[in-house]
Amino acid sequence: MKEILREIGMIARALDSISNIEFKEYDLARGQYLYLVRVVENPGIIQEKLAEMIKVDRTTAARAIKKLEINGFIEKRDDEYNQKIKKLFPTEKGEHVYHYIRRENDHSDKVALAGLSEGEVESLYNLLQRVRKNIETDWDFVKKGNKRNY
Amino acid sequence: MKEILREIGMIARALDSISNIEFKEYDLARGQYLYLVRVVENPGIIQEKLAEMIKVDRTTAARAIKKLEINGFIEKRDDEYNQKIKKLFPTEKGEHVYHYIRRENDHSDKVALAGLSEGEVESLYNLLQRVRKNIETDWDFVKKGNKRNY
DNA sequence: GGATTTTTGTTGCAAATGCAACAAAAATCC
DNA sequence: GGATTTTTGTTGCATTTGCAACAAAAATCC
Numbered sequence: 001m002k003e004i005l006r007e008i009g010m011i012a013r014a015l016d017s018i019s020n021i022e023f024k025e026y027d028l029a030r031g032q033y034l035y036l037v038r039v040v041e042n043p044g045i046i047q048e049k050l051a052e053m054i055k056v057d058r059t060t061a062a063r064a065i066k067k068l069e070i071n072g073f074i075e076k077r078d079d080e081y082n083q084k085i086k087k088l089f090p091t092e093k094g095e096h097v098y099h100y101i102r103r104e105n106d107h108s109d110k111v112a113l114a115g116l117s118e119g120e121v122e123s124l125y126n127l128l129q130r131v132r133k134n135i136e137t138d139w140d141f142v143k144k145g146n147k148r149n150y
Numbered sequence: 151m152k153e154i155l156r157e158i159g160m161i162a163r164a165l166d167s168i169s170n171i172e173f174k175e176y177d178l179a180r181g182q183y184l185y186l187v188r189v190v191e192n193p194g195i196i197q198e199k200l201a202e203m204i205k206v207d208r209t210t211a212a213r214a215i216k217k218l219e220i221n222g223f224i225e226k227r228d229d230e231y232n233q234k235i236k237k238l239f240p241t242e243k244g245e246h247v248y249h250y251i252r253r254e255n256d257h258s259d260k261v262a263l264a265g266l267s268e269g270e271v272e273s274l275y276n277l278l279q280r281v282r283k284n285i286e287t288d289w290d291f292v293k294k295g296n297k298r299n300y
Numbered sequence: 301g302g303a304t305t306t307t308t309g310t311t312g313c314a315a316a317t318g319c320a321a322c323a324a325a326a327a328t329c330c
Numbered sequence: 331g332g333a334t335t336t337t338t339g340t341t342g343c344a345t346t347t348g349c350a351a352c353a354a355a356a357a358t359c360c
Contacts, residue, residue, distance in 0.1 A: 012162030107300035150257035
């Protein structure tokens with residue numbers, strides 16, 4: 001029994017913790033950088049999809065996004081055809097901060113992957129994507145109120 | 151720029167989310183399974199080390215542990231020589247629930263690693279350990295109030 | 301061996317998180 | 331085309347989370 005999932009948890013918490021501390025400088029509350037980067041990279045995305053993408057509860061996403069809007073990092077726009085959805089776009093301020101987030105993330109990337117060859121990085125990315133796809137099926141299933149059998 | 155760290159974040163949040171939902175059945179609050187498994191596997195550990203191991207804030211660990219104690223999953227014992235520390239041990243109830251947690255974790259492991267060969271699993275574990283060691287240095291550094299330069 | 305620093309633990313806040321429950325628009329069914 | 335289900339969004343509430351600030355024991359320094 002390899003403790004692969006435990007390693008993933010440790011890495012994720014450590015990185016998230018570092019980012020949250022470092023982004024206070026830009027007045028981003030805990031977790032908000034996750035949403036902002038995705039809105040910048042996927043302009044027009046709706047919050048429901050954002051929550052799925054990040055793997056976070058819908059209501060948590062809703063509130064994080066509301067706060068990002070209040071603080072002027074993103075804006076919500078009505079869709080022309082669909083009255084129900086609200087499309088999300090970064091403001092100039094959001095775009096600006098995005099670059100600092102990327103810079104930080106790139107640095108963490110370098111630190112995290114230090115000592116790995118290009119081939120190893122490639123291989124790690126490939127493996128992780130497969131793991132992620134595997135697990136997101138269960139996440140959807142469980143989040144919708146279903147019960148896994150094991 | 152491979153989005154390796156993003157994949158790790160998604161996987162970790164998805165898994166954590168699933169576990170938290172599934173462990174409500176055993177009256178474990180959000181996050182508590184993390185502490186309990188480590189106390190069972192490292193009896194006598196102190197909360198400071200536990201926080202480092204899990205990569206979580208010291209005060210968060212303190213409260214999670216307090217709650218685990220109140221709910222009878224673990225107990226704190228004074229050390230014979232060191233008056234400052236409190237060693238943590240599982241109760242019978244804690245040991246009991248531990249097996250259910252392991253069962254769930256093993257299942258998630260299987261799901262997550264489906265389609266990966268033994269060699270790939272081995273390789274993934276090896277790579278992740280290296281990444282984790284790389285990043286925990288920075289985590290310690292930043293958590294102690296230091297500022298990274300990049 | 302006394303002063304200083306580090307380790308370990310705690311509590312007070314403020315905030316994020318997520319479940320339950322609701323509402324309304326859109327999509328699907330027959 | 332009307333009924334039913336799914337999608338998308340929101341709010342109330344209880345809980346976890348983490349930073350700041352403190353306290354006391356232990357370890358280190360000179």
